[in-house]
Amino acid sequence: MTRRLAIGIDIGGTKVAGGIVDESGAxxxxxRFDTPHRSTSPRVVENTIVGAVEELLGRADPADIVAVGIGAAGFVAEDRATVVFAPHLSWRNEPLRHALSQRISLPITVDNDANAAAWAEACFGAARGESHVVVITLGTGIGGALIIDGQVQRGRHGIAGEFGHMQVVPGGVRCECGNRGCWEQYASGNALVREARAMIEAGSPVVADLLTRLGGDPAALTGPFITEAAHDGDPTARELLADIGEWLGIGMANLAAAFDPGLFVIGGGVSAADEMLIGPARDAFRRQLTGRGYRPEASIVRAVLGSDAGLIGAAELARSGR
Structure with missing residues (x-):
């Protein structure tokens, strides 16, 4: 009996991860390959994708593979074929699906990586059974996706879900997007590291233990390092995560006012802090929620599929044609 397997490819700023995914999400x-540097041509990235697909096809019966899904870290147009802009790659209005279709003889779906991750959590992870979901991915910045009535909402131009660039502090911290006060400048991995470094540069004694852990080198500070220190009980690391969590909750309250979801799913690397981040986020969410006390309150949970969500979701979107 022929199996309906799909290939999922997750393209990020540092890696191209691929996998063969079955109908249960396994x-x-x-x-896995390194992502070519942003200065390289679109063709080089395309070659990496094709190489990943060809290697995976060589590990299975080709008759079992029904589609290929691509999850791209960037703006994907409403045609789900063109990458309008990818900040960490050289794609600018790149007709990715057409280019790949010349070299891969399978149906190809292209979507934003956050949409793919959200779909994976909806089908196989933390959002199963919930029809109205906001997924927030906390990494270097903030990505997101919206599922309403069980359908991924991509927007008129395909660029919905860029929640990280909601303005939460007018005139605030400058963002890479060119604006000031974007949410991701206050509730992301970059924000976590920036605030810790500011305390170190100010000579605050409360970061002495963190600095000792770093061997006295503030340049070695990273988000995962702070999270690890927090897990080990470092009070300053925990305080920094709580601050990020508070900003996370404020942003989610704004999203609840706009979309009224039943569930928020928090994924991405920063979510490894788990309740040290999500607990303060819930508290801030409840304090800021419009109509609090007189309306149903969305649940807030951590994603369960981790870094695999993007490729699983890309594969399932391609297989299902969603």
Whole structure:
């Protein structure tokens, strides 16, 4: 009996991860390559994707593979074929699906990586059974996706879900997008590291233990390092995560006012802090929620599929044609 397997490819700023995914969301085979540097041509990135697909096809019966899904870290147009802009790659209005279709003889779906991750959580993860979901991915910045009535909402131009660039502090911290006061400048991995470094540069004694852990080198500070220190009980690291969590909750309250979801799912690397981040986020969410006390309150949970969500979701979107 022919199996309906799909290949999912997750393209980020540092890696291209691929896998063969079955109908239950299980990854049967994996590959991983470094993402070519942003200065390289679109063709070089395309070659990396094709190489990943070809390697995976060589590990399965080709008759079992029904589609290929691409999750791209960037703006994907409403045609779900063109990458309008990818901040960490050289794609600018790149006709990715057409280019790949010349070299891969399978149906190809292209979507934003956050949409793919959200779909994976909806089908196989933390959002199963919930029809109205906001997924927030906390990494270097903030990505997101919206599912309403069980459908991914991509917007008129395909660029919905860029929640990280909601303005939460007019005239606030400058963002890479060119604006000031974007949410991701206050509730992301970059924000976490920036605030810790500011305390170190100010000579605050409360960061002495963190600085000792760093061997006295503030340049070695990273988000995962702070999270690890917090897990080990460092009070300053925990305080920094609580601050990020508070900003996370404020942004989610704004999203609840706009979309009224039943569930928020928090993913991305910063979510490894778990309740040290999500607990303060819930508290701030409840304090800021419009109509609090007189309306149903969305649940807030951590994503369960981790870094695999993007490729699983890309594969499922391609297989299902959603």
């Amino acid at each position: 990854i049967l085979e994996r590959v």
